[in-house]
Amino acid sequence: xxxxxxxxxxxxxxxxxxxxxxxxxxxxxxxxxxxxxxxxxxxxxxxxxxxxxxxxxxxxxxxxxxxxxxxxxxxxxxxxxxxxxxxxxxxxxxxxxxxxxxxxxxxxxxxxxxxxxxxxxxxxxxxxxxxxxxxxxxxxxxxxxxxxxxxxxxxxxxxxxxxxxxxxxxxxxxxxxxxxxxxxxxxxxxxxxxxxxxxxxxxxxxxxxxxxxxxxxxxxxxxxxxxxxxxxxxxxxxxxxxxxxxxxxxxxxxxxxxxxxxxxxxxxxxxxxxxxxxxxxxxxxxxxxxxxxxxxxxxxxxxxxxxxxxxxxxxxxxxxxxxxxxxxxxxxxxxxxxxxxxxxxxxxxxxxxxxxxxxxxxxxxxxxxxxxxxxxxxxxxxxxxxxxxxxxxxxxxxxxxxxxxxxxxxxxxxxxxxxxxxxxxxxxxxxxxxxxxxxxxxxxxxxxxxxx
Amino acid sequence: xxxxxxxxxxxxxxxxxxxxxxxxxxxxxxxxxxxxxxxxxxxxxxxxxxxxxxxxxxxxxxxxxxxxxxxxxxxxxxxxxxxxxxxxxxxxxxxxxxxxxxxxxxxxxxxxxxxxxxxxxxxxxxxxxxxxxxxxxxxxxxxxxxxxxxxxxxxxxxxxxxxxxxxxxxxxxxxxxxxxxxxxxxxxxxxxxxxxxxxxxxxxxxxxxxxxxxxxxxxxxxxxxxxxxxxxxxxxxxxxxxxxxxxxxxxxxxxxxxxxxxxxxxxxxxxxxxxxxxxxxxxxxxxxxxxxxxxxxxxxxxxxxxxxxxxxxxxxxxxxxxxxxxxxxxxxxxxxxxxxxxxxxxxxxxxxxxxxxxxxxxxxxxxxxxxxxxxx
Numbered sequence: 001x002x003x004x005x006x007x008x009x010x011x012x013x014x015x016x017x018x019x020x021x022x023x024x025x026x027x028x029x030x031x032x033x034x035x036x037x038x039x040x041x042x043x044x045x046x047x048x049x050x051x052x053x054x055x056x057x058x059x060x061x062x063x064x065x066x067x068x069x070x071x072x073x074x075x076x077x078x079x080x081x082x083x084x085x086x087x088x089x090x091x092x093x094x095x096x097x098x099x100x101x102x103x104x105x106x107x108x109x110x111x112x113x114x115x116x117x118x119x120x121x122x123x124x125x126x127x128x129x130x131x132x133x134x135x136x137x138x139x140x141x142x143x144x145x146x147x148x149x150x151x152x153x154x155x156x157x158x159x160x161x162x163x164x165x166x167x168x169x170x171x172x173x174x175x176x177x178x179x180x181x182x183x184x185x186x187x188x189x190x191x192x193x194x195x196x197x198x199x200x201x202x203x204x205x206x207x208x209x210x211x212x213x214x215x216x217x218x219x220x221x222x223x224x225x226x227x228x229x230x231x232x233x234x235x236x237x238x239x240x241x242x243x244x245x246x247x248x249x250x251x252x253x254x255x256x257x258x259x260x261x262x263x264x265x266x267x268x269x270x271x272x273x274x275x276x277x278x279x280x281x282x283x284x285x286x287x288x289x290x291x292x293x294x295x296x297x298x299x300x301x302x303x304x305x306x307x308x309x310x311x312x313x314x315x316x317x318x319x320x321x322x323x324x325x326x327x328x329x330x331x332x333x334x335x336x337x338x339x340x341x342x343x344x345x346x347x348x349x350x351x352x353x354x355x356x357x358x359x360x361x362x363x364x365x366x367x368x369x370x371x372x373x374x375x376x377x378x379x380x381x382x383x384x385x386x387x388x389x390x391x392x393x394x395x396x397x398x399x400x401x402x403x404x405x406x407x408x409x410x411x412x413x414x415x416x417x418x419x420x421x422x423x424x425x426x427x428x429x430x431x432x433x434x435x436x437x438x439x440x441x442x443x444x445x446x447x448x449x450x451x452x
Numbered sequence: 453x454x455x456x457x458x459x460x461x462x463x464x465x466x467x468x469x470x471x472x473x474x475x476x477x478x479x480x481x482x483x484x485x486x487x488x489x490x491x492x493x494x495x496x497x498x499x500x501x502x503x504x505x506x507x508x509x510x511x512x513x514x515x516x517x518x519x520x521x522x523x524x525x526x527x528x529x530x531x532x533x534x535x536x537x538x539x540x541x542x543x544x545x546x547x548x549x550x551x552x553x554x555x556x557x558x559x560x561x562x563x564x565x566x567x568x569x570x571x572x573x574x575x576x577x578x579x580x581x582x583x584x585x586x587x588x589x590x591x592x593x594x595x596x597x598x599x600x601x602x603x604x605x606x607x608x609x610x611x612x613x614x615x616x617x618x619x620x621x622x623x624x625x626x627x628x629x630x631x632x633x634x635x636x637x638x639x640x641x642x643x644x645x646x647x648x649x650x651x652x653x654x655x656x657x658x659x660x661x662x663x664x665x666x667x668x669x670x671x672x673x674x675x676x677x678x679x680x681x682x683x684x685x686x687x688x689x690x691x692x693x694x695x696x697x698x699x700x701x702x703x704x705x706x707x708x709x710x711x712x713x714x715x716x717x718x719x720x721x722x723x724x725x726x727x728x729x730x731x732x733x734x735x736x737x738x739x740x741x742x743x744x745x746x747x748x749x750x751x752x753x754x755x756x757x758x759x760x761x762x763x764x765x766x767x768x769x770x771x772x773x774x775x776x777x778x779x780x781x782x783x784x785x786x787x788x789x790x791x792x793x794x795x796x797x798x799x800x801x802x803x804x805x806x807x808x809x810x811x812x813x814x815x816x817x818x819x820x821x822x823x824x825x826x827x828x
Contacts, residue, residue: 157705160654169651171643172593216654279707289707318645331645445779446499446796446820447740447756451701452526452542452572452648452686 050369050439051361057281057296061270063357066277068147068350069270073263075137075144079224080256082137086130086234087249124237131235138228139342141259142334145221146343147350148266150307153299154276154289155269161262163216167223168333169314175217179226182218186247206250208257219258222333227252229336298442300358304351304373305432311347312425315340316418324415329405338391338404341418345384348425352377362439369435376428383421387414492787493553495537496794497525497822506539508553508828511792513800513814517555522547526572527623527824531580531602537828538562538574538583538608543622544644545570548585550608553828560607567591568598568613569644573623576602577665578630583608584665586621586635590643595621597633597663614668617661619652622686627662627718628694632671635661636698638684650703658685660698660716674722683710687741691715691766692748698722699739699753712739713753713762715769725764727771734758734774740781740823743791752791752803756781756823761793761803761810775803777810782825794821 053059145165148156156162167175182205189204203210211219228235232242234252239245269276276289280299283290290296318331319340332340355373362370391404408414437444493508493516504524508517519539526542535554541547546569551559564570564587574585583600595616600608618637625634639658641651650656658681662672676683682704689697696716702708711724712735726732736758743752744766751764756779763773775793780801782794790804798819801810 154705154707163654169643169646169649171645171651172591314646314649443778445756445759447779447781447823448759448796450648451738451740451757452823 050363050366052293052297052440053359053361054293056293056300056358057283057290059359060296060300060354060357061277061281063359064350064354065148065151065280066267066270066272066274068144068151069263069267072141072144072148073260073267075141076256076259076263079134079137079141080253080260082134083249083253083256086134087246087253089126089240127237127240131237131239134228134235135337138225138337139339141221142337142339142343143346146346147353149347150303150310150351150354152306152310153303154280155266159265160216161266163220164212164262165220165259166333167217167220169318169331170217170222174215175222175226178215178218179223182214183244183247183251186251187244206247206254208254208261211251211254211258212261219255221255221259224252224255224259225334225337227255294441297440300354301432301437301440301442304355305429305437307347307351308425308429308432311344312422312429315344315347316422316425319409320415320418320422324410324412327406327409327415329409332405335405339388340405341384341387341391344421345381345388348377348381348384348421351428352381360436360440366435366439369431369439372431373428373436376424376431380421380424380428383417383424387417387421390414493828494784494792495528495530495539495553495826495828496782496824497521497527497539497542499524499820499822500816501818506537506549506551508555509800511786511800511802511813513794513816517551517553519549519551519559521549525822527574528826529574529576529583529585530826530828531576532828534580536576536580536602538576538585540570540572540574540585542822543569543571543648544588544590544642545572548574550583550602562600562608564598565610568596570598571595571620571622575624575626575633578626582611582665584614584624584633586616586624587613588620588642588644589613593619593641593643595619595635595637597621597624597635614663615670616663617670617673618657618659620658620684621661623688625688625690625696626665627696628690631665633663633665634688634696635663636685636688637661638686638701639681640684640703653682653703656681656684656703658683658700660685660696660722662718672718674716676722676724680710683712685714687739689742689744689751691744691751693717693766695766697742697744697751697753697764697766699742701739702737706737709733709737712737712755713751713764715766723769725769725771727762727764727774731760731762731771731774734760735762741783741825743783743785743825745785745789745791746787747789750805752783754781754783754793756796761791763791763803773803773808775808775810777801780810781823782821784825784827792825792827794825796820796822 152162186204186206205211205214227233227248234248268274279287279289280296283292283296285291315333319328321327329335334340334343352374360370390408433444492511495508497506504521506519506521506525507515509515524542525539527540529538535552537553538548538550548562548570549559550562568587568589571586571588574583576583581603583602585598587596587598589596595618596613597616598610599612601611602608616635616637620638620640621635622638623636627634637659639656642648643651657675659673659675661670664671683700683702685698685700687699691697698714700712702710709732711726714722714724716722735755738755738757739753740756741754749766751766752761754761759776759778761775761777761780761783762771765772777793777795779796780793784792786792786802790802793801793803793810798816800813802813803810
């Protein structure tokens with residue numbers, strides 16, 4: 001099925017070209033654009049001009065996967081510590097985790113910092129500074145997550161870790177319904193107990209261990225974002241005067257703790273002595289997951305292909321709709337925090353870094369494949385970053401980011417910038433599927449490509 | 453992955469182009485070959501240089517009829533007694549097309565109502581008066597069987613729906629009693645805005661559901677063990693004894709290798725069969741289609757992901773064979789025994805009893821046979 005295309009034919013026009021022109025010129029077969037369950041197979045007849053590095057698995061683990069998992073763990077830990085300090089009313093300093101990396105922040109049923117009574121009442125200035133710091137930490141977390149989202153195999157699939165971290169998209173609004181129900185129940189429990197603070201009862205969402213047993217919809221980043229950035233969210237100037245502040249803060253801290261725990265598991269499984277890092281690094285006949293280097297390559301190429309598709313088809317295209325007037329920021333991930341473009345830019349750059357870390361040995365006449373993937377992803381990253389910069393003037397309040405992307409989308413230039421990014425991602429996926437995969441002997445079956 | 457809006461727009465444009473599905477002359481949509489070589493015919497959707505088509509072919513892959521489709525198709529409901537079939541769009545499908553397998557009349561299009569899309573499978577009632585299609589009530593997140601009046605000569609009209617008792621109903625088959633429908637509720641919640649992305653990976657609950665086609669009552673329902681909640685039950689076939697065989701797709705981590713093939717006899721719990729570990733591993737956690745041979749004693753399960761077709765003894769559940777076919781998914785009973793196979797690479801082959809290799813019949817350049825091959 002793979003069609004070889006000359007490199008020149010795959011280049012995108014510059015942003016000045018009309019959108020329709022770009023779409024027509026780069027239209028691809030529908031099935032190529034609909035794949036989610038891509039499966040790469042080493043099969044007979046696959047032309048293999050490129051050379052797979054013998055140490056492909058270790059190169060990817062050490063060069064990208066393990067550091068990216070570690071960064072997610074650290075970003076989540078920083079978020080947890082930031083939440084703890086914020087809830088306690090203490091001050092935070094940029095770049096300095098309140099609880100210290102690797103320490104477990106106070107949490108759970110005996111945490112005195114949970115109670116409203118014991119929380120100092122910072123002035124408005126402290127609240128604004130604390131909110132800005134949490135926003136910064138949340139931004140780091142979004143970027144760290146975007147750098148591993150596409151590694152959706154092994155540890156990220158086990159135990160529903162992906163969904164625990166990122167229950168999204170959620171077209172039926174399950175997360176909101178469940179959070180509202182849980183917050184009401186947690187508030188009632190507190191009232192029934194005659195307590196002024198948010199002490200976590202057994203099974204409460206305020207307790208990180210208990211939270212992990214609740215629905216995945218309320219455990220992860222979309223839930224944390226909602227608590228921080230919603231209309232009466234924790235980052236709003238008047239948040240501490242809200243009646244449910246302690247409960248909301250306790251729940252948010254529990255989410256961040258849960259994320260830090262999952263991040264620790266991911267970093268462990270992919271670390272130097274990690275079980276999955278071992279599977280990925282040492283393919284062999286008795287390896288329960290990867291029998292050959294070719295299978296490792298298949299996993300890596302599949303991760304790139306499906307990652308590109310996820311960013312474009314799931315995160316970006318629904319937001320763009322059929323035109324500027326139909327565009328809706330609320331269909332993008334992290335729209336409440338104004339970090340949609342930041343997330344997608346980090347995803348593009350992460351996938352480029354992953355590709356580079358592999359050290360794929362392209363044949364001389366196919367060297368354009370590797371450089372084209374890098375170029376397209378770098379340009380996509382630039383396009384997203386440009387959008388992110390447009391949306392994040394230094395003076396903007398962290399509490400009022402909602403709506404910025406919407407206004408941007410409704411401008412012709414803004415919309416075009418994101419369409420350009422979508423075309424770059426589509427192009428990169430096309431090169432991965434149609435040129436990179438066959439260059440390394442991986443055949444993509446029509447039926448295997450898109451299961452049903 | 454298309455947005456729902458684009459799919460609908462494309463479908464409406466296509467409808468206009470073919471004259472609302474009823475005005476085109478047969479020559480405009482059908483290619484009829486009178487080869488007379490084999491009276492066994494098969495239905496398969498495909499992608500060819502002419503676009504997406506629903507086709508009638510013989511056991512060697514020779515084309516008898518081609519019906520154009522606006523997008524990729526999936527499987528068929530067959531009313532053999534009246535020479536009719538309906539091809540369904542691949543999920544999320546916004547079209548179905550009814551046609552005569554002999555090409556006597558122009559095809560007629562069927563659109564699901566607002567808020568529903570097809571999952572790709574359906575079945576006729578024995579008298580041919582009703583068509584049942586697996587559909588997604590996607591805003592409510594529940595599976596339904598759409599019911600269409602197929603009694604007249606005109607367009608099939610939707611007259612109601614039954615709950616399937618689960619999420620993500622995929623294949624539906626008619627039980628030997630002629631009244632009960634068995635539905636594979638795959639358990640995967642999807643929304644057409646996000647294609648086939650699973651929105652409920654953590655709390656899937658696949659099931660086999662038996663539904664009375666007259667009353668809509670859910671008369672029997674089975675779920676697998678909780679540890680297998682990410683094992684999506686997708687495809688079904690009946691063996692000669694009337695037992696339901698089902699094929700699954702594991703959506704959990706690749707290092708888990710649960711059984712993918714099972715058998716269910718009414719009133720009993722489902723049984724799962726693994727075969728040798730090398731065969732199970734070779735299926736790569738994926739079964740794409742099933743068929744039972746003409747004797748009713750052999751069941752074949754295809755895995756395009758693993759590039760193999762595995763044959764099972766219907767009585768014992770013993771694995772008999774594993775035959776390699778790259779990207780092979782379509783499988784149907786061969787009239788003289790064994791199975792006819794199709795692949796996404798344009799190959800039509802036969803799996804014959806006692807043969808370790810598939811015997812190629814034809815290879816069509818530029819053709820990709822889609823997941824299902826159905827004997828008329």
